[in-house]
Amino acid sequence: MPELPEVETIRRDLLPHLPGRRVETVRVLRASVLECSPRRLRAALTGAVIRDVRRHGKVLILDLDSSLSLLVHLRMTGQLLLGAGVADPRFLRVVLQLSGGLRLLYADCRALGRLELCGSSDLACSRALGRFGPDALDEEGLAALLAAARRRRTPIKCLLLDQSVLAGIGNIYASEILHVARIAPDRPADALTRAELNRLRRATRNVLSAAIEARGTTFSDFRTGTGEPGRYGAQLRVYGREGERCLRRGCRGTIVRLVQQQRSTFFCPDCV
């Protein structure tokens, strides 16, 4: 569910509250969301102190003082929430009781998300994160996108979604970025002109930054770390707007939906 801006929003909500807290108890209500056994998770987390909250792409990273880190992939419907009473109790999967009476909840309706332990040395972490390319908001990630685009024939939308090229862009922002960059989603990546690649780089940075400022997009399930919806939905220009009028000034086009890699893509044929 959450893409880079949503995970960054959660990170910013958690950061003022988690570092310095000790994990007192670990309650696992659905073991299938763990990459390890519940017993191993309890052993690793109980008594550990949270040092930092980081993010890479769509992955949230809780660094512990024990030279371990807890990686959280929210996938489609995962939520990481601070404090009780904010999650639908039916979908609670893991509860961490922290010092000072604070609770960190992992809720996930579809239970596709995953919690994973890894060594927090750079080496161990980068191995656990090895399937991902550089973060989409880093200069390195933007450079990786342009480099991959020059040598691959795959449709540009598919390249934006490829987490091994750059990490963090999902189905909503891929459509939004291409619309802002005025590039048709089915264009072969290696056919993009230099001018189009420049627009793509700018659009990626601008759309992701604006979405973070608005605290993410709540299309259906996303909640921030404090349980509120994000506000970027009001700024979406194409996603979910099939059949509606294009919002670009002076454009009379209608948004169409096509399917790429079994997922919906939205764009305005008159803008590209």
Added chain:
DNA sequence: GATAATGTTCGATC
């Protein structure tokens, strides 16, 4: 009941 949903991954196939 069919369909689609902000994601990832694995296997088959070309």
Added chain:
DNA sequence: AGATCGAACATTAT
């Protein structure tokens, strides 16, 4: 190697 496709995971909402 690169690319595509389908299925799987699991559950709700329309």
